[in-house]
Amino acid sequence: xxxxxxxxxxxxxxVGGVIFGFGLGFSHMxxxxxxxxxxxxxxxxxxxxxxxxxxxxxxxxxxxxxxRDAAPxxxxxxxxxxxxxDRNVLVGGAVFGVGWGLSGICPGAAYASLGVGNVxxxxxxxxMFVGAYAQGYWRSRTxxxxxxxxxxx
Numbered sequence: 001x002x003x004x005x006x007x008x009x010x011x012x013x014x015v016g017g018v019i020f021g022f023g024l025g026f027s028h029m030x031x032x033x034x035x036x037x038x039x040x041x042x043x044x045x046x047x048x049x050x051x052x053x054x055x056x057x058x059x060x061x062x063x064x065x066x067x068r069d070a071a072p073x074x075x076x077x078x079x080x081x082x083x084x085x086d087r088n089v090l091v092g093g094a095v096f097g098v099g100w101g102l103s104g105i106c107p108g109a110a111y112a113s114l115g116v117g118n119v120x121x122x123x124x125x126x127x128m129f130v131g132a133y134a135q136g137y138w139r140s141r142t143x144x145x146x147x148x149x150x151x152x153x
Contacts, residue, residue: 006073021112023049030112032104032121039101099131 024030027049037043065078083089100106105113105124113121 004075006075009073012073020108021115024109024112025116030109030116031118032113034104035100035106035109036104039104099127103127 021030027045028034029046029049034043035046038046068078070077103124105121107128110121110125110128114125
């Protein structure tokens with residue numbers, strides 16, 4: 001497979017990640033206790049950070065396809081990829097939510113948490129990798145019962 005992306009694609013993804021990580025660290029959202037305080041309704045700063053990100057993303061997703069026909073760095077046309085709301089989405093979301101609620105660690109913020117000196121977060125990151133590997137292994141061994149979900153992947 002040839003990589004026919006724009007030469008600035010990877011550096012810009014890195015810059016976006018740095019901005020994301022800095023924003024999480026600056027807003028203190030990389031600290032698990034902040035997430036736990038949000039889940040217990042004692043600190044409601046997290047929704048403001050999430051809504052800010054949702055507004056920026058929503059505007060970008062609404063305007064860019066009207067301005068351009070294709071993504072500037074990849075050249076691929078803009079299109080919506082709709083996935084069905086099925087059992088996999090429901091169970092996966094529930095498991096993710098339970099893990100997030102028990103640990104107070106969102107995967108995106110977990111990496112940023114390393115940057116603010118939370119080395120204990122490595123245990124959570126290891127758990128995320130083991131969980132993702134176990135799910136991929138289980139899914140590769142389980143026969144596809146839902147053909148629409150398999151096609152959407």
